[in-house]
Amino acid sequence: MNTITVDNQGIKLQAYTYGDSKKTAIVLVHGYPDNHSVWEPVAKLLAKKYFVITYDVRGAGESDVPRKQADFRMSLLSADLAAVVDAIIPGRDFHLAGHDWGSIQSWESVTADGPLKTRILSYTTISGPCLDHMGYWMRERTFNLSPSAKAKVFKQALSSWYIGFFHLPVLAPSAWQGGLDKLWPQYLKHRERVEEPEANPTQGKDGKHGVQLYRANFRNKLINPQERHAACPVQLIVPTRDNYVGTQLFEDLHHWVDELYRRDLNANHWVPLSHPQKIAAWIGEFVAGVESGKMSGALQHARVRPERLHLPLNGKTAVVTGAGSGIGRATALRFAEQGADVVCVDINEEAAERTADLTRLLGAAAWARKVDVGAAQAMQRLANWVEKELGGADIVVNNAGIGMAGGVLETSVKDWDRILKVNLWGVIHGSRLFAQQMVDAHRAGHIINVASAAAFAPNRKLAAYSTSKAAVHMLTECLRAELADNQIGVTAICPGFVATGIASNTVYAGLSEEEQAQKRAKADALYKRRNFSPEEVADAIVDAVLNNPALSLVGAEAWTTRLLSRFAPVLSRRVARLDITP
Amino acid sequence: MPFLNPADVPEARGYLATDEELDGFRAAQRLAYAAAEAVAAELKPGMTEKQAAALQETWLRDHGVHDWLHAPFAWFGDRTAFQGFRVAVQFLPTNRRLEENMPFILDNAPVLNGYTADIGYAGVLGENPILDRILDDLAEHRALILKLIRQGLPMSEVSRAVDQLILKQGFEPRHKAYPFEVLAHQVTRMEPRDTPRRTMPFKFGTDFLATLGRVALVARKQGWSPLWNSGEGSNHPPVPGLWAVEPHLGFRGVGAKFEELLVITEDDAYWLDDDVPHVRRWKERGLWPVQGETA
Numbered sequence: 001m002n003t004i005t006v007d008n009q010g011i012k013l014q015a016y017t018y019g020d021s022k023k024t025a026i027v028l029v030h031g032y033p034d035n036h037s038v039w040e041p042v043a044k045l046l047a048k049k050y051f052v053i054t055y056d057v058r059g060a061g062e063s064d065v066p067r068k069q070a071d072f073r074m075s076l077l078s079a080d081l082a083a084v085v086d087a088i089i090p091g092r093d094f095h096l097a098g099h100d101w102g103s104i105q106s107w108e109s110v111t112a113d114g115p116l117k118t119r120i121l122s123y124t125t126i127s128g129p130c131l132d133h134m135g136y137w138m139r140e141r142t143f144n145l146s147p148s149a150k151a152k153v154f155k156q157a158l159s160s161w162y163i164g165f166f167h168l169p170v171l172a173p174s175a176w177q178g179g180l181d182k183l184w185p186q187y188l189k190h191r192e193r194v195e196e197p198e199a200n201p202t203q204g205k206d207g208k209h210g211v212q213l214y215r216a217n218f219r220n221k222l223i224n225p226q227e228r229h230a231a232c233p234v235q236l237i238v239p240t241r242d243n244y245v246g247t248q249l250f251e252d253l254h255h256w257v258d259e260l261y262r263r264d265l266n267a268n269h270w271v272p273l274s275h276p277q278k279i280a281a282w283i284g285e286f287v288a289g290v291e292s293g294k295m296s297g298a299l300q301h302a303r304v305r306p307e308r309l310h311l312p313l314n315g316k317t318a319v320v321t322g323a324g325s326g327i328g329r330a331t332a333l334r335f336a337e338q339g340a341d342v343v344c345v346d347i348n349e350e351a352a353e354r355t356a357d358l359t360r361l362l363g364a365a366a367w368a369r370k371v372d373v374g375a376a377q378a379m380q381r382l383a384n385w386v387e388k389e390l391g392g393a394d395i396v397v398n399n400a401g402i403g404m405a406g407g408v409l410e411t412s413v414k415d416w417d418r419i420l421k422v423n424l425w426g427v428i429h430g431s432r433l434f435a436q437q438m439v440d441a442h443r444a445g446h447i448i449n450v451a452s453a454a455a456f457a458p459n460r461k462l463a464a465y466s467t468s469k470a471a472v473h474m475l476t477e478c479l480r481a482e483l484a485d486n487q488i489g490v491t492a493i494c495p496g497f498v499a500t501g502i503a504s505n506t507v508y509a510g511l512s513e514e515e516q517a518q519k520r521a522k523a524d525a526l527y528k529r530r531n532f533s534p535e536e537v538a539d540a541i542v543d544a545v546l547n548n549p550a551l552s553l554v555g556a557e558a559w560t561t562r563l564l565s566r567f568a569p570v571l572s573r574r575v576a577r578l579d580i581t582p
Numbered sequence: 583m584p585f586l587n588p589a590d591v592p593e594a595r596g597y598l599a600t601d602e603e604l605d606g607f608r609a610a611q612r613l614a615y616a617a618a619e620a621v622a623a624e625l626k627p628g629m630t631e632k633q634a635a636a637l638q639e640t641w642l643r644d645h646g647v648h649d650w651l652h653a654p655f656a657w658f659g660d661r662t663a664f665q666g667f668r669v670a671v672q673f674l675p676t677n678r679r680l681e682e683n684m685p686f687i688l689d690n691a692p693v694l695n696g697y698t699a700d701i702g703y704a705g706v707l708g709e710n711p712i713l714d715r716i717l718d719d720l721a722e723h724r725a726l727i728l729k730l731i732r733q734g735l736p737m738s739e740v741s742r743a744v745d746q747l748i749l750k751q752g753f754e755p756r757h758k759a760y761p762f763e764v765l766a767h768q769v770t771r772m773e774p775r776d777t778p779r780r781t782m783p784f785k786f787g788t789d790f791l792a793t794l795g796r797v798a799l800v801a802r803k804q805g806w807s808p809l810w811n812s813g814e815g816s817n818h819p820p821v822p823g824l825w826a827v828e829p830h831l832g833f834r835g836v837g838a839k840f841e842e843l844l845v846i847t848e849d850d851a852y853w854l855d856d857d858v859p860h861v862r863r864w865k866e867r868g869l870w871p872v873q874g875e876t877a
Contacts, residue, residue, distance in 0.1 A: 325749075329752060361712050361833075
């Protein structure tokens with residue numbers, strides 16, 4: 001760390017730099033009642049790849065304290081940032097991040113016309129809304145007659161009690177000298193869940209003079225807000241348990257920012273101290289994305305797309321196996337139309353890629369992964385990738401499956417092995433790995449396993465297939481019971497004869513290639529005549545995600561086999577003796 | 583001299599066009615595309631399908647067209663994908679109005695000096711990424727159809743290969759909405775007319791329907807069909823003559839197609855004209871010739 005003193009029209013500002021000055025520069029601005037040290041853990045992590053600059057905001061840390069309240073106005077705070085970058089990285093562009101008041105004042109630099117606006121390449125904002133945006137937000141909801149809008153304003157007002165307190169003369173500043181500075185580390189530890197808060201030698205000063213920030217800016221900005229648009233991409237990090245800044249304040253932010261990314265973090269207000277690893281990783285990832293022009297998967301997912309905000313699955317990540325064709329592809333597309341982003345998994349890479357392409361055409365972010373669902377290691381790699389790149393899945397559809405016709409005796413051990421690998425083990429792996437992730441992350445989610453009408457219908461010529469699907473059904477029921485307390489829904493989907501590629505790929509055990517080809521052509525024709533489209537199953541799957549039924553029967557065949565097996569098992573067994581293959 | 587039409591040469595299967603006749607067909611097709619491009623450039627928000635169809639008709643009449651295989655069509659918005667089309671009357675131009683970023687298809691089939699053209703032209707007023715993708719992906723179909731016909735595959739099999747490619751691409755084969763689910767139909771040379779001819783109900787030309795009827799009878803005897811689809815009726819080797827081929831793809835309420843003449847001879851095949859708007863577009867975008875195919 002190096003220290004540099006910068007002069008802005010007589011006010012001395014203490015700045016600190018970390019890392020190699022030739023690398024891409026990131027400036028971190030601290031909030032209230034902090035000084036630059038709140039960023040130190042993050043700065044050290046980022047310094048491995050970037051040149052990091054922090055400074056003590058006027059009135060805090062080692063910087064000068066201006067005398068008048070008017071000297072804390074927003075435009076002057078922004079001028080301080082300009083002075084710091086002009087002194088340390090003259091003429092160079094940089095990336096910016098702010099926390100709390102550091103974020104509030106940085107909005108001024110990001111949105112106000114001036115020399116900084118074009119130099120700031122990206123902005124990461126944490127727990128500090130633009131006061132002008134906030135002014136519009138309050139105006140909108142105060143004049144809105146709906147009770148929910150009023151409730152939101154009331155909720156925010158409640159958590160902003162301290163702002164009113166800070167406007168009280170004498171009392172607020174003197175509290176910081178009357179012992180609050182000594183108590184502060186304990187407050188951070190117990191109320192704000194910062195594990196090892198370090199005592200800050202200038203805490204009393206930071207708290208006392210920083211009150212001026214509120215007094216100089218709040219009233220004016222909230223009563224008389226200006227239209228302010230950001231020129232650069234903005235990453236919004238929202239600590240969802242923030243005691244001071246409500247998540248509701250950011251719901252209109254996309255009006256002001258064209259390229260907005262939003263990431264929620266289950267944490268309290270002081271995330272730079274409580275989650276430095278995560279914050280450093282997210283800032284670094286965002287900066288790298290802006291620099292390279294290619295955003296990571298997680299950021300593509302985090303992109304706020306206003307036209308999708310109203311969709312029921314907005315913000316969800318879905319993993320669909322067997323997404324290269326049939327039910328899988330139709331489901332991926334339907335998810336995209338309902339707002340989710342989709343990981344398209346298939347053993348056929350080209351087909352998976354094509355589905356991802358089509359999914360993107362519908363406005364979703366999508367990724368294609370080539371995976372053999374029957375291979376444990378490959379599935380583990382998939383789950384790891386989804387966790388690491390996208391932050392985990394909210395919806396998992398274990399759909400990949402193959403067809404196989406023939407009796408128990410006709411089906412060779414090799415064929416048995418093959419179908420159980422794909423149809424059963426694929427579902428076991430997908431269910432176990434992703435459910436475990438959901439449980440570990442305390443994430444509500446949904447797991448959907450595609451079984452079949454055959455799960456209820458024994459047949460002498462469909463032994464292996466029906467067995468695998470009946471197992472999928474039972475596994476799904478067990479898993480549903482197991483995960484019921486974890487807010488994770490589990491559904492078995494049982495479709496009838498859907499016109500997908502499955503009929504033309506079915507293996508007919510014990511037949512020559514030529515005979516198999518004939519059977520496949522006939523079966524395919526029958527499926528086509530049935531004219532039962534994968535889209536209908538996709539609709540049932542979306543419905544299952546929204547309503548969480550234990551079992552979803554799709555098509556007349558599924559209802560028939562289910563009812564027969566339950567209420568007329570004798571008849572079901574008679575039917576089982578018929579050869580249903582074409 | 584017999585007009586170019588299999589019904590007039592019952593001893594042969596299909597027909598072979600002379601170079602002069604091919605020039606005649608090419609001129610008709612170029613005029614048809616010129617009409618579509620001229621009208622496409624005139625389209626504005628608020629215009630109706632009926633107006634777009636009428637504009638094509640006026641333009642073509644002004645350029646010497648008196649007769650039609652069918653009168654010009656226009657489809658806007660989700661009607662480009664024939665969404666919900668059940669009966670033939672739904673193909674006729676309506677009062678649907680064009681909007682910004684809405685896809686459209688213009689389709690006209692003039693008879694110029696006795697030579698028939700039948701073209702389709704898809705575009706958008708503004709931008710539409712889905713339409714762009716469909717237009718791009720049609721290139722593969724143009725290459726595939728020619729390749730398989732050159733290999734002498736049965737015409738129904740070629741049509742099924744197109745179905746398969748559409749399935750792989752994840753689109754819907756919307757030409758299945760046409761009568762007889764045709765991928766293509768044969769066109770013929772007809773008697774030149776110098777006075778304007780009226781069109782029949784559903785806007786098809788009188789001469790065309792009469793000729794098609796006669797061709798169909800002869801073709802039936804010879805064991806082939808002038809209506810090319812995936813069914814058993816087209817399960818025969820390629821039949822010489824000129825075919826108006828129109829693969830039509832749809833996705834989420836957006837449809838696009840090209841339609842142009844394919845020349846089949848006794849032992850070869852080629853597209854009548856490579857200088858057509860969709861090929862020019864593919865060339866600009868580096869999509870033509872299609873990689874791995876001899877176009």
